[in-house]
Amino acid sequence: MTHLPVEFWEILDHAQRNGTFTYPILSLIEENxxxxxxxxxxxxxxxxxxxxxxxxxxxxxxxxxxxxxxxxxxxxxxxxxxxxxxxxxxxxxxxxxxxxxxxxxxxxxxxxxxxxxxxxxxxxxxxxxxxxxxxxxxxxxxxxxxxxxxxxxxxxxxxxxxxxATSKGVVAGDLQFSTDDGNIIDCRDISTGLSVPGRIHAIREVTSDSARFILVVEKDASFQRLLEEELPMKMSCILVTGKGVPDVDTRMFTKLLSDTLRVPVFGLFDADPYGIEIMCVYRFGSLSLAYDSGNLAIDNFRWIGLLPSDVATLGLLQQSLIPFTDGDTRKCRDLINRPYMAAFPDILHQVTLMQQLQCKAELQALELISQSYLTDTLIPSKVEMGEWI
Known part of the structure; x- marks a missing residue:
């Protein structure tokens, strides 16, 4: 196991104590x-x-x-x-x-x-x-x-x-849960992850011996790369991916894990308009399913990368940047007008900054800095410094 600096864990403990993250007393999934x-x-x-x-x-x-x-x-x-x-x-x-x-x-x-x-x-x-x-x-x-x-x-x-519906989401890490039919699902020691279950309401018990946070990754390719680098073991976390736009089961499952284990959720997405929109779906809910946000929106969700501001400060090579399209510009305008943006000026700033830069970048662009830049530098530094949005 990689030994992270004490400050990495202290910032998480401090955030839990000072009310940065709050959790419901009971799961929002009705038991009766x-x-x-x-x-x-x-x-x-x-x-x-x-x-x-x-x-x-x-x-x-x-x-x-x-x-x-x-x-x-x-x-x-x-x-x-x-x-x-x-x-x-x-x-x-x-x-x-x-x-x-x-x-x-x-x-x-x-x-x-x-x-x-x-x-x-x-x-x-x-x-x-x-x-x-x-x-x-x-x-x-x-x-x-x-x-x-x-x-x-x-x-x-x-x-x-x-x-x-058949869930497309995948989970991996120190996590075990049981279902109403008596099955016990163990997500440890799985090289490629386990499919998110399709009957979230049937989950009866969720346990983890060591998980300190949940990390949601936008794409399966990045998820598999982090598994190869043994991120769940190195950072005592649970990995989840919705393989792009998450389905209902993946969103509900991630919220259930956060509420039950009482741990925050961090998110890694491409620095593009659609990556930001997917982050917002996890965090605030979606327009089409707003009637069920109580079961789907994750209030303890925090965005740690890849931020448009990271694109500017990390000095990513020009060859790794993707020019903006007309569709990207329209999506940015749409995001800026969302009802939650006024309450989150930091997110709004990232969207407007991306408009100004007129370029976007995928998580894979970080591999041009270092093959293990995500696990060795970006994620640890973001959590240790509390640099999440």
Missing amino acids: IQAQNSLTINKIESLIVEIISDIASLKPPILQYNCRKRWENVQYIEGFGLQVKEDCVKTTVSLYRSGSSYNFGLILKVLCMIHRMILTNQSATKRDIFYNDPQLFKSQTTVNHIVDDIACMLDVPRYVLKVG
Whole structure:
């Protein structure tokens, strides 16, 4: 094991003591699954009764839920993340309107399947639902949107609907957890990492003998490189990657680890607009799933690199820098207008600095300085000096 300077651990201990990181008393994942199931069944049945009543009264039946595509529908709440406003714009799907009658029927079909799965305590993936009637649904994307729309409409986390998706996330390090079926998962001594489980709500116990923090890495290539350099052992941490934009299970799993183990989460991302956006998804939640930020947004998330300011101060070789595109410029403008940026001027500064530099850099660019620059220099120095955002 590499012996890090005492200051490395002292800065973490000091941050924990002075309230830099705060943790909930209990996990946000509801333990009383039976009560949630009953409530969801009641919501679905009440919705169907209302539709039948409208048809009987010759009223056009409609389905309504918060529009998941408009930034003006959400606000940033300190210590929580993105939250849907009470007076937000609604999406309306009508049975009798030609532009939405097809979607109305699809939503009812998936609602019927969800109702049956909850009653029989079965589950399915989004892929399973699509192949139930591929000619009707036409595309997997259609099913994905419908499931999330239903969760938003019923105001429940997606896992309550008994619908999951194959997680693409990977985890490695000193971590063990058990599931409701009695299995014990050990993430130690795994050379390439273990897949993040697809039933986060089924995790019953999470333990670690030595982990002092969680390190989220944007891309799998960087994750595998850090594993090769034995970073979890050297720095007593747990490594997680969502392999790009993280799926729901990876985000929920990372939050669960932080809340349960009571350790902070640090993030390593490319110094480009999309890397910053992915960091914000972990930390503040996403627009489309703002209704479930309580289970997904990680308030103890801190950004340690690669910062646009690092690109300037490290003197990266010109050959390792990537010129800005029009798409990058548009993404920066979009980020600057996000509702959480006003509360985090340091993040806003990094976005505007990147605009000024008109270039971006990937984590792999650090290998031109040294093959082990991340593990030997950047990560230890950032934590030891408390240089996180």
